[in-house]
Amino acid sequence: MFLEKTIQEIQRSPGHEKEVEKIARRRLFFDLPNRNKEILATVQNDHRNKKLQDSIQKHLEEYERGKIGIERKSDEEKALYVHMYNERGEELDSLNITSERDSTMSFQETDTETFKKLHLLSINYEEEVAKIAQDISPKAI
Structure with missing residues (x-):
């Protein structure tokens, strides 16, 4: 008791x-889930994603056992948040991406098709x- x-x-x-x-x-x-290679392959399909691709590629080279997670706040929101972690689960970097042209400067713009594919990989x-x-x-x- x-x-x-x-x-x-x-x-x-x-x-x-x-x-x-x-x-x-x-x-x-x-x-x-470890979808690092799938995420990288998705952003490599369009040259407009060069900055995002370079960031992800650099992270994967430096932190081979780290993970990349894609966060969505809601299904309606037109933004995704890419989180990059080391092997201990400490977040080292994050990027905000959108397919909207009129978004704020803090978001990296990506094409609509890539955004849709990344949205499917998001949590x-x-x-x-x-x-x-x-x-x-x-x-x-």
């Missing part, structure tokens, strides 16, 4: 949620982190 009450108090504490989310984000990296990070956190929350004390 006392142990159960203590566990419940820990699980309700604000620090517990933050720690579970941190663990979930770390696990997300290790759960990401909604927030949804995945929430699923992982829900899975590990009862197990984490």
Whole structure:
């Protein structure tokens, strides 16, 4: 009884949620499928993606065992976020890409076809982190 009450108090504490989310984000990296070569092949198909291609290629040369993840915030948003991680799951770089011509300067523009292909390879990070956190929350004390 006392142990159960203590566990419940820990699980309700604000620090517990933050720690579970941190663990979930770390696990997300290790759960990401290794699609590095597929992503690189996709951006190599159009010369307009040269800057994106160079960034990805440089990352893959430097961090052979690292991963590249493509995040989408929602299916409606016309932007993707390319995250580049080392082998320990630490994010080293990120690029924002879009197929919209009138976007802000902080986004790299890519052609519509490449954007569609990358969108198919993307993951909604927030949804995945929430699923992982829900899975590990009862197990984490």
